[in-house]
Amino acid sequence: MERTFNSDDLSWIAFSLIEYSRSMDYEGDLSDCGNEIGNMVGSKYKNMTEGEIEDFITGIRHGIITGIRHGISLTNGTH
Numbered sequence: 001m002e003r004t005f006n007s008d009d010l011s012w013i014a015f016s017l018i019e020y021s022r023s024m025d026y027e028g029d030l031s032d033c034g035n036e037i038g039n040m041v042g043s044k045y046k047n048m049t050e051g052e053i054e055d056f057i058t059g060i061r062h063g064i065i066t067g068i069r070h071g072i073s074l075t076n077g078t079h
Contacts, residue, residue: 003045003052016040 017040026032041056042048048056073079 003048009044013037013040013044016043 017036020036020040045052070079
């Protein structure tokens with residue numbers, strides 16, 4: 001099953017994280033940030049398969065690394 005993603009989905013996930021953060025009653029470590037994001041993504045996209053979870057994680061890793069490289073290239077003249 002292919003799952004789509006658009007600005008409405010991102011807004012829903014972001015809004016849900018903001019709302020949840022207002023009622024958080026624990027203090028954890030940075031891995032808890034990933035857990036909360038995963039919780040919201042899982043709430044938005046019900047019953048994700050292991051393959052879909054792997055695809056999501058791979059996409060995030062690639063997107064973050066590519067974005068950081070691009071941002072740096074804009075500042076150091078290599079763009």
